[in-house]
Amino acid sequence: MKGVVFREFIDMVESSFSPEIADSIIELSDLSTGGAYTSVGTYDHREIIQLVSRLSERTGIAVPDLLRAFGNHLLGRFAALYPSHFIGRNSTFDFLSILDNKIHVEVKKLYPDAELPVFDHSSPDPNVMAFVYRSKRPFADLAEGLIRGCIAYFNENIDMQREDYPCEEGAHTRFMLRKMVNV
Template sequence: MKGIVFSEFLELVEDKFGFEMADDIIDEADLPSGGAYTTVGTYDHHELLTLVTLLSQKTGISVEALVQVFGEHLLGRFYEAYPVFFEGVNTCFEFLDTIENRVHVEVKKLYPEAELPTFSATFPQPNVMHLTYTSKRPFSALAYGLIKGSATHYGENIAVTMIDQSAENLTKVVFELVKQD
């Protein structure tokens, strides 16, 4: 997992819970990286799971809720850092439909070794999107947060239902998104 994800997570922890909390979870985690991340480095995703679990234990907020909030935070940060991905895109559905064939293509150009999840979209009705998230990593709550962050970014009210189709070593979730009037 790219270091930018870790750096953004720790920034979120500092913003929401303070520098001391970020330092505490890094110290307690006893991570192979030592909790020092460069944005372009690659790190084991288990380190992020360890940090989130420790934060959950200290705050009483579920791991899933923390990861979802992190996903929402990431969407905002992606908009600030990579506005080109949002140019000419006018809705949440349009943006989410570009992740696999636009955003991830560019990420792979910059970081060929990146192991990205896949996103595939279908539109059974004009106001309904089925977005399938598939990954070797258990971060469907992060994808959910990105979806919610995208809806907020575009000022849209979208109901989201998660249909978990995961197997032993594969996370697969179909998100049903329905635009609300």
């Protein structure tokens, strides 16, 4: 997992909880770098799972809730860090439809060792999108948070239903997004 994700996570813990809590979860985790992540470095994704688990123990907030909150926050940070991906995009469906074959492709060019998930999308009707996430890593809650962050970014009213499929390793999840049209 790229260091940029770790740094954003630690920054969020410092600002949403406190710098002391950030220090204590770093200390209680077994981290290769002792918590000093560089944005371009690559670190074992299990380190972020450890940090989130320690934060959950410390705050009493469940791990999936913390990952969703982090995803939501991270989308806003991506918008600030990589604005070019957002220029000309006017909706969640528009943005998500280019995530796999444009945005994450650019991310891969920038960071050739990035370990990215795979997404499929289809729209059986213009108000509905089925968005399927597959990864060797268990980050469906993070994906849900990132999608919620997109919906907030584009200020839309979209209902999301989620279905997790059994898989041996990582995650396979379908998100059904439905625009709530005012009648």
